Amino acid sequence: MTLAIQIDHIRAAAGRLAGVAHRTPVLTSDTANQRTGAQLFFKAEHLQRMGAFKFRGAYNALAQFTADQRRAGVIAFSSGNHAQATALSARLLGMPSVIVMPQDAPPAKLAATRAYQEGQPGSEVVLYDRYTEDREAIGRRIAEQRGMTLIPPYDHPQVMAGQGTAALELLEDVPDLDTLLVCVGGGGLIAGSAVAAHALRPGIEVWGVEPEAGNDTQQSLALGRIVHIETPATIADGAQTQHSGTLTFPVIQALVRGVLTVSDAQLIRTMRFFAERMKQVVEPTGCLGAAAVLEGAAGAPEWRGRRIGVVLSGGNVDLARYGAWLAA
Amino acid sequence: MTLAIQIDHIRAAAGRLAGVAHRTPVLTSDTANQRTGAQLFFKAEHLQRMGAFKFRGAYNALAQFTADQRRAGVIAFSSGNHAQATALSARLLGMPSVIVMPQDAPPAKLAATRAYQEGQPGSEVVLYDRYTEDREAIGRRIAEQRGMTLIPPYDHPQVMAGQGTAALELLEDVPDLDTLLVCVGGGGLIAGSAVAAHALRPGIEVWGVEPEAGNDTQQSLALGRIVHIETPATIADGAQTQHSGTLTFPVIQALVRGVLTVSDAQLIRTMRFFAERMKQVVEPTGCLGAAAVLEGAAGAPEWRGRRIGVVLSGGNVDLARYGAWLAA
Numbered sequence: 283m284t285l286a287i288q289i290d291h292i293r294a295a296a297g298r299l300a301g302v303a304h305r306t307p308v309l310t311s312d313t314a315n316q317r318t319g320a321q322l323f324f325k326a327e328h329l330q331r332m333g334a335f336k337f338r339g340a341y342n343a344l345a346q347f348t349a350d351q352r353r354a355g356v357i358a359f360s361s362g363n364h365a366q367a368t369a370l371s372a373r374l375l376g377m378p379s380v381i382v383m384p385q386d387a388p389p390a391k392l393a394a395t396r397a398y399q400e401g402q403p404g405s406e407v408v409l410y411d412r413y414t415e416d417r418e419a420i421g422r423r424i425a426e427q428r429g430m431t432l433i434p435p436y437d438h439p440q441v442m443a444g445q446g447t448a449a450l451e452l453l454e455d456v457p458d459l460d461t462l463l464v465c466v467g468g469g470g471l472i473a474g475s476a477v478a479a480h481a482l483r484p485g486i487e488v489w490g491v492e493p494e495a496g497n498d499t500q501q502s503l504a505l506g507r508i509v510h511i512e513t514p515a516t517i518a519d520g521a522q523t524q525h526s527g528t529l530t531f532p533v534i535q536a537l538v539r540g541v542l543t544v545s546d547a548q549l550i551r552t553m554r555f556f557a558e559r560m561k562q563v564v565e566p567t568g569c570l571g572a573a574a575v576l577e578g579a580a581g582a583p584e585w586r587g588r589r590i591g592v593v594l595s596g597g598n599v600d601l602a603r604y605g606a607w608l609a610a
Numbered sequence: 611m612t613l614a615i616q617i618d619h620i621r622a623a624a625g626r627l628a629g630v631a632h633r634t635p636v637l638t639s640d641t642a643n644q645r646t647g648a649q650l651f652f653k654a655e656h657l658q659r660m661g662a663f664k665f666r667g668a669y670n671a672l673a674q675f676t677a678d679q680r681r682a683g684v685i686a687f688s689s690g691n692h693a694q695a696t697a698l699s700a701r702l703l704g705m706p707s708v709i710v711m712p713q714d715a716p717p718a719k720l721a722a723t724r725a726y727q728e729g730q731p732g733s734e735v736v737l738y739d740r741y742t743e744d745r746e747a748i749g750r751r752i753a754e755q756r757g758m759t760l761i762p763p764y765d766h767p768q769v770m771a772g773q774g775t776a777a778l779e780l781l782e783d784v785p786d787l788d789t790l791l792v793c794v795g796g797g798g799l800i801a802g803s804a805v806a807a808h809a810l811r812p813g814i815e816v817w818g819v820e821p822e823a824g825n826d827t828q829q830s831l832a833l834g835r836i837v838h839i840e841t842p843a844t845i846a847d848g849a850q851t852q853h854s855g856t857l858t859f860p861v862i863q864a865l866v867r868g869v870l871t872v873s874d875a876q877l878i879r880t881m882r883f884f885a886e887r888m889k890q891v892v893e894p895t896g897c898l899g900a901a902a903v904l905e906g907a908a909g910a911p912e913w914r915g916r917r918i919g920v921v922l923s924g925g926n927v928d929l930a931r932y933g934a935w936l937a938a
Contacts, residue, residue, distance in 0.1 A: 295776070315632065328889045554929055558718065560924035561656045562887040597889035601882055601936045609933025 285536060286529040288480035291443035292450055293343040293473060293491050299447055302374070303338055304330050306448070308455050313559050316407035323459065325452040328564050328597025332398065334520075335448050335471060335595050336367035336435070341443030342431050344371045352377045354429040356403055359383070359417040362391040362519055363596050364435035369398035369405070378404030380430060382421050384412035388519065388600035399448030412513060412522075437527025444473045447476025452591050453482040461590040463571035466490035466541060467521040469530030473597060476537035479591075490534065490541040491570040491579065493518040493549070499526050499534065500541040517546045517607075520567030520596065542579035546580055550607045556594075557608055565604075568595040570588075613864060614857040617809035619771035620778055620802060623670040630702070631666055632658055634776070635924075636783050641887050646903050651665035651787065653780040656892050658926025660726065662848075663776050663799055663923050664688075664695035664763070667727055670772030671761050672699045673885050680705045682757040683732055687711070688744040690719040690847055691924050692763035697733070706732030708758060710749050712740035716847065716928035718782035740841060740850075764798030765855025774802025780908045781810040789918040793897035794818035794827045794869060795849040797858030799923060804865035807919075818862065818869040819898040819907065820847040821877070827854050827862065828869040845935075848895030848924065870907035877901050878935045884922075884934055893932075896923040 291532050294406045295529060309324040324544050327335040344356055355378030358368040361386065365381040372379035379402065392407065399405035410420055418434075425432040433441065448471070464472040470489075478489045492499055496514030502525070510525045526534065534541075552569040564572075571592040575585050624653065637652040653781040673685055683706030686696040693709040700707035707730065709723050719821040720735065727733035738748055746762075753760040776799070777790065790807045791877055792800040797818075802818045824842030830853070838853045852866040854862065862869075883904060884890045892900075903913050 333889065388767065557891050557932070558929055561661065561891040563885050563891065601886055603937075604885070605933040605935070605937025606928045607933070609931075 284533060285533050287443045287474065287477055288441045288448065289440065289477055290511050292446035292478050293336070295443040298345045299324055299338055299444065300512060302341060305451055306330055308452060309560060310369060311407055311560050311563070314576060320575060321589045322575065323452065323456045323591050324450055324572065325477060327448055327594045328562065328568055328594050331596040332366040332370050332394070333596055334367065335445055336363040337370060337594070338447050339441035339444035339470060340364060340367035340433065341371040341439060343440035344374070344375050344377070346440055347377070347431065351431045354431065355379055357382065357421055357430040357432050358435065359421040362387050363598055365395045366398055366456050366598070368433060370393045372405070373398055373402045378402060380406055380408060380424055380428070382408045382410060382417055382424070385409040388413065390600045393597055394598070398516070399558040401456055433515050436468030437529050439529060442474045442530060444474070445471040446478040446591055449475035449478040450482065453479055456591060457483065459483060459486060459589050459591045461588045462486055462488045463574055463590060463592045464488065464490055465570035465593065465595050466492045467567065468523045469499060469526040469534055472538060473530040473533035473592065474591065476533060480537055486552045487539045488537060489574070490538050491574045492541055493521050493541050493570065494543045494545045496521055496523070497541070497543045498524065500543060502526055502531060503535065503541055518567040518570060520565070521570065542574045542582050544570060544573040544577060544589045548577035550610065552576055553607055563597045563599065563604070564594050565596050565599045568597060593595060611723060611860060613805070613861050614767045615771045615774065615802065615805055615861070617805055619767065620774035620806050622776045623666070624778055625773065626670055626673045626851060627666055632656055633779055636780060637888060637890070639888050642904060648686055649917045650903065651780065651784045651919045652900065653776055653919060653921045655776055656890065656922050660694040660698050660722070661744040661774055661924055661926040662691040662695065663921070664691040664898055665698060666775050667769035667772035668692060668695035668761065668799060669699040669702070669767035671766060672703050672705070674768055675705070677761065679759045682759070683707055685710065685753045685758040685760050686763065686882030687749040688763050689715070690715050691926055693723045694719060694726055694926070696761060696838045697723045700733070701726055701730045708734055708736060708756070710736045710738060710745055710752070710893045713737040714740065716931070718928045719926055743896040765857050768858060770798050770858060772802070773799040774806040776921055777803035777806040778810065779876055781807055784919060785811065787811060787814060787917050787919045789916045790814055790816045791902055791918060791920045792816065792818055793849060793895055793898035793921065793923050794820045794835045795829060795895065796851045797854040797862055799921065800866060801858040801861035802920065804861060808865055813845060815867045816865060817902070818866050819902045820869055820871050821849050821898065822871045824849055824851070825869070825871045826852065827869060829870055830854055830859060831863065843879060846895040846898060848893070851896065870902045870905050870910050872898060877903040880904055881935055891922050891924050891926045891927065891932070896925060899909060
């Protein structure tokens with residue numbers, strides 16, 4: 283079976299993103315290295331435009347719209363960061379955007395999404411209840427009514443290719459990694475990352491990390507088919523997905539060594555580590571990969587002695603909740 | 611009158627610090643620029659070793675100890691960051707350190723100071739009450755008893771020269787600044803910064819920023835002599851100094867355009883800005899310079915159109931207090 287994306291798609295995405303996305307830095311910490319016995323290299327996507335890697339995938343997809351598609355605009359549904367990414371990318375490319383967001387999304391993400399739409403006629407945020415309504419159905423209906431192109435948050439080749447550019451940059455900057463840790467929601471980031479990592483560094487071990495409460499991809503790998511779960515209750519709102527994608531899952535099956543899980547308590551301790559020792563604000567989902575090595579994860583391999591790349595996927599947190607986690 | 615330090619002292623300090631201190635990055639923010647109408651360049655000393663610029667001055671001083679001085683070790687008194695800076699520098703140079711700290715210093719700073727002393731025989735932390743006891747007297751007594759060399763937190767030429775290397779690097783990286791904003795406690799950082807900035811960029815305006823509650827340097831400039839105040843009640847614990855130094859004040863008089871003040875509420879809003887928009891943890895004292903332009907300060911000049919360097923002096927905060935400020 284041919285995978286949905288190849289390294290050439292990721293390199294082409296990198297070309298489209300050059301001068302538009304930030305080439306984010308790679309951060310290190312002596313304390314983290316001492317604590318784990320490994321050498322850790324954190325790809326700082328919380329310092330990406332709009333605060334998360336999601337900008338890469340959204341922009342890469344929207345940049346390939348035809349003139350007709352641009353005129354009608356884009357629609358997206360998202361638990362947060364894909365919303366902001368689409369809204370910002372659409373404005374940069376001069377097209378309308380409709381963003382379908384859960385009504386309980388962090389207020390900061392709602393506000394930021396609307397701010398990114400400002401000055402772009404035809405743009406709006408549409409809210410839904412994520413426990414009772416089907417966001418995909420809502421998105422498809424509006425797309426049909428307004429002739430808009432739906433860009434899903436992960437199950438799309440151009441989105442996956444865009445996300446892969448983060449790992450591409452990391453492997454360019456630190457070529458001799460032997461392990462890569464990536465958070466898993468719907469699988470767009472880890473699919474793109476795995477393709478990039480294996481192309482630049484054959485033999486590298488790519489591990490996914492999910493919240494304990496939402497380990498659908500771990501289950502799916504065990505069963506060999508895409509498992510659907512209820513919307514999981516976890517502070518990692520970017521990983522509150524119910525299932526992998528039909529395009530992302532085959533890539534994960536082919537190129538990912540395994541999926542580990544960490545608890546919300548471990549995510550909070552990892553957020554505190556980043557704030558206290560590295561002075562960085564990383565959101566819960568962004569801490570998944572780091573928590574697996576800093577805090578330990580059930581079933582994890584021996585990390586000591588490894589050179590490990592870790593994607594910090596984002597830093598968009600509601601300050602009230604974040605402050606409470608730090609103060610606890 | 612000859613000033614206590616010249617640019618040559620700062621360049622020599624930079625040589626001693628090469629490969630030991632971090633050359634911290636210069637951060638920018640489109641949002642900050644849009645909000646202020648200025649171009650802001652943040653020198654990220656919260657990403658310095660031990661989390662603050664203080665490492666530069668302490669290491670520069672300790673690196674010049676004689677063999678006898680190294681054997682007996684160093685003593686320092688500090689409201690926090692100079693403590694950690696001295697403890698770390700002493701361990702790196704293999705000498706004992708005694709740190710005299712206020713008993714109400716943030717717990718994270720006490721713990722970090724003791725952690726930096728670990729494995730170095732003869733090292734300890736001595737606590738005192740900053741509202742009833744005189745830390746300088748305590749420090750001098752121990753120094754005499756144990757033959758230790760006292761390194762004060764700011765009023766010392768080698769400390770001042772070390773602190774000036776942060777501005778030296780900033781002006782090397784961004785040569786065409788017209789303004790530099792620096793927080794003011796005892797004046798070591800701003801004195802070193804002013805000497806470096808005027809040497810590299812003649813005509814640059816260097817402004818100091820103090821907390822409203824502790825504007826001793828502003829008063830001193832107005833009266834033309836060093837004014838002593840009560841220990842000010844402010845969240846900017848690094849600026850809870852009672853007076854400028856006899857070495858720092860003449861430099862400030864000669865090279866600093868003026869001192870502005872900001873309120874604790876403005877510091878909290880600035881901390882929230884750095885966390886939310888730039889994903890950076892900056893301590894209250896570290897926000898003084900940024901608050902003067904992001905929040906506005908009484909008596910400030912027109913910032914619009916300027917290219918402004920801002921020293922973010924540190925990021926060491928007690929997470930419980932910091933979390934409460936963010937959540938408020």
